[in-house]
Amino acid sequence: MSTKVDIPQSKPSCGDCLSWSEDGELAIAAGENVVILVPNLRPAHAVANPWIQVRIKVNEFTDGEWPRQSLASFADMSIGEEQSNSHVVSIAWSPPGLALHRRSVLAILTANHLLSFWASESDPRDPNSWKRVLVVNNALPYPSRMANGIKRPSKRIRCMAWASIDMNICELNQRLATFWGPFLFAIVGESPEVRIFVASSPYTTGSRDWAVAQCGQFICPSTSQISTPTSLFRQALEGSRYDNSTLAFEPVKVHNAEARTAISCRFRDTYTHVAFSTPIKFPYQGSVQAIEKHGVPNITHSYDYACDFTEQLTEVKRRNAMSNGITKEMIDIHTHGKAAFGAIRAICFSSHIANQIEYKTTSENLTTVLFQNDKANSEELSFPWEATSVADVEMAYDRIFNQLESTQLASVVINAMGLKILYSAIILAMLLPEPSRNKRLRQAQGIAAFLGEEIGVPAAFDEEVEVLSYMKNAENAQKLLQQVQVFTVARFPQLLETTSIAKVLDICPIPSCDKAITWERVDESRCLGGHPLGARCSITFLPILKPGQSKKCSNCSRDFINERAHPALCQQHEIQGPPSNSISDSLRPCLANHLLQMFEVCPYCNGKFYTT
Numbered sequence: 001m002s003t004k005v006d007i008p009q010s011k012p013s014c015g016d017c018l019s020w021s022e023d024g025e026l027a028i029a030a031g032e033n034v035v036i037l038v039p040n041l042r043p044a045h046a047v048a049n050p051w052i053q054v055r056i057k058v059n060e061f062t063d064g065e066w067p068r069q070s071l072a073s074f075a076d077m078s079i080g081e082e083q084s085n086s087h088v089v090s091i092a093w094s095p096p097g098l099a100l101h102r103r104s105v106l107a108i109l110t111a112n113h114l115l116s117f118w119a120s121e122s123d124p125r126d127p128n129s130w131k132r133v134l135v136v137n138n139a140l141p142y143p144s145r146m147a148n149g150i151k152r153p154s155k156r157i158r159c160m161a162w163a164s165i166d167m168n169i170c171e172l173n174q175r176l177a178t179f180w181g182p183f184l185f186a187i188v189g190e191s192p193e194v195r196i197f198v199a200s201s202p203y204t205t206g207s208r209d210w211a212v213a214q215c216g217q218f219i220c221p222s223t224s225q226i227s228t229p230t231s232l233f234r235q236a237l238e239g240s241r242y243d244n245s246t247l248a249f250e251p252v253k254v255h256n257a258e259a260r261t262a263i264s265c266r267f268r269d270t271y272t273h274v275a276f277s278t279p280i281k282f283p284y285q286g287s288v289q290a291i292e293k294h295g296v297p298n299i300t301h302s303y304d305y306a307c308d309f310t311e312q313l314t315e316v317k318r319r320n321a322m323s324n325g326i327t328k329e330m331i332d333i334h335t336h337g338k339a340a341f342g343a344i345r346a347i348c349f350s351s352h353i354a355n356q357i358e359y360k361t362t363s364e365n366l367t368t369v370l371f372q373n374d375k376a377n378s379e380e381l382s383f384p385w386e387a388t389s390v391a392d393v394e395m396a397y398d399r400i401f402n403q404l405e406s407t408q409l410a411s412v413v414i415n416a417m418g419l420k421i422l423y424s425a426i427i428l429a430m431l432l433p434e435p436s437r438n439k440r441l442r443q444a445q446g447i448a449a450f451l452g453e454e455i456g457v458p459a460a461f462d463e464e465v466e467v468l469s470y471m472k473n474a475e476n477a478q479k480l481l482q483q484v485q486v487f488t489v490a491r492f493p494q495l496l497e498t499t500s501i502a503k504v505l506d507i508c509p510i511p512s513c514d515k516a517i518t519w520e521r522v523d524e525s526r527c528l529g530g531h532p533l534g535a536r537c538s539i540t541f542l543p544i545l546k547p548g549q550s551k552k553c554s555n556c557s558r559d560f561i562n563e564r565a566h567p568a569l570c571q572q573h574e575i576q577g578p579p580s581n582s583i584s585d586s587l588r589p590c591l592a593n594h595l596l597q598m599f600e601v602c603p604y605c606n607g608k609f610y611t612t
Contacts, residue, residue, distance in 0.1 A: 004312075004370045005051055007035050011350065011365040012336035013087045018348050018369070020339040021093035021104040023608055024384070025124065026051075028348060029088035029337075030367060032059040034108060034118075037369070038125050039383065041554045041607075050383050056130045058108050058118065059086035065135050066114055086110040095165045097180030098201050101551065101609040102600050105133070105199070107185070113137070113156035115187065117199070117210065122611035134210040136160075136187070139197070160187045161247035163261050165254075180204060180600075182259050182278065184215075186247050192220045194247070194265050196276060220265045220272045309347050312370050320351050330354050336367075343374040344383065391556045391604040394436055399603055400539060401425065401443045403595055406450050411588060414454050416503060417542070418591035422451045423504035424541035426464050427519050430471060430484045441468045451504065460501050463491065485520065492516040492528060508533065509545050517543050523558070535559035539595050539603065548612075555607025562611055563596045 010030035017029040026037040037051040090109040098105045099119040106118045115136040122129040137155050163184040183199040196216040202208055246266040253260050263274045313333050321328040330353060337348045348369050402408070404425055412418070429437075429444035445468050448461040467487060496502045496516060506517040508527035515528035525533045525543035535550070536543050538558040544550045549565040552558065589597065601608060 007367040010367045014089045016337040018337035018339040019091045019093050020341045022096045027091050029091045031087045034058050052125045054127050084112040086112045094162050098183050115157045139212045156190045157187050163249035164251045215278050345372050345374050396603040412591045412594045413588045415590045419504045421540045422447050428541050488518050537561040551609040551611050553602040553607040554610050556605045
């Protein structure tokens, strides 16, 4: 059984107009626009559409992104890119991790030979959040010697390909952040030269801005000998001979702090297989080993989609024929691309009346995407995000509390926010239900002892330790929860009486209310004055007191503090003591930043975040 999505007022603009990201976003190249089908992860009703359509216009460039070009001279031998309407000719998603909240970047190649990176800066469901963050052509160097003043061909890009990451080969003992990247891609321009770049962003290690850096290149030779053009007309004809270049990467394998991959390049009648390696840390400087193989093998996916959709496409022809009062033999179906996401296959097509000029106004254009499950025994098609999300709460709490052990806390700075996090973890351990209550209580006792030493009053939290010890031998969990609520209501005013200890509590931000913020539910906060204050961060356990300072999991809808809305969280603190030979040994993140960076995806369900 298949399902379909109709995209009105759109017409596919290239032969392979579909690209599916690893997060489930399906991009469709549609002329001057790109339509992105974003998974509807939180449908309000059972019959809700599984997709949210986002349309972005991608053919307009500012002078800062790409300067306007005047008509080219005869020496430049223009191919018309300065007059092009810049429709989309190719799209491709990067591996996840390059954009905000570890999402993917969409690479868009337009007809004016410009390669742009687009990314969502908040919520991918919002069309206004998608911005052009980089034009790769600006990173291409001019040749040192330019024959006859030819400049423009050196800046043209005709095809590109991303390198995927083989997560099964990555070293599991490395820090989590190393699994996001390196983000390698290759391009072919006007010459038979393949350039390999690595992309970086403000959300990746070692970079503060969007940038690309070349880390390798090689020449793709040809067995055909082409005579030197003798006229401008002949030169223009030869200028299109690289349009059919094809690039494909093998999955990147990370080993011993080095990324290894291979590139297959088809250039005219020559197929070249290139081994490539680069360190995964800045600066990237790769080495290339090329093994030439002649012939023109198929280096694209060999999945036969046409047979899978024959029945559905025949039904489309029949319906269109009936609506136009003709036979189905007079309807042509044009396929414009195919893509796969796990076991789900997609094909993009449009229908036209045969033997007629294929012209329609914008309002009449219609693009359709068909979906089908590749499993032979599957009768119904359902997308992964339509299933009820399952959160492993116990494992998430275990991972978070492990980061609050004294051995882990030695590597971070405990500032004012860190004190509040530690005390919140103590109270949370009392509220958490079975089956792992006793383990959390033991960890909370250690946190209480560490917190007392940190504020200079070792016995400050003896009452909390006593309650924790009592709860380990208790049986009636529901009664204990009520006692914990009574304890916090009585205890918090006592803590506020001592200035050095009061730092561990959050205070109600409402004017004329100076009451402490207490716990009545694990995920909600309320002050002792009775004011409801909204959600708590599911990693730091702190209340989120201001709008615009949170992010949500797109899968389980839990709330988290958005570290980028708190500039202080992104700062590193210098540790006082003897000089160190390493900058990383003398600089430490604060506890809140450490926790939020440690869990770059939702620790409960592995969902991606989005900014609210």
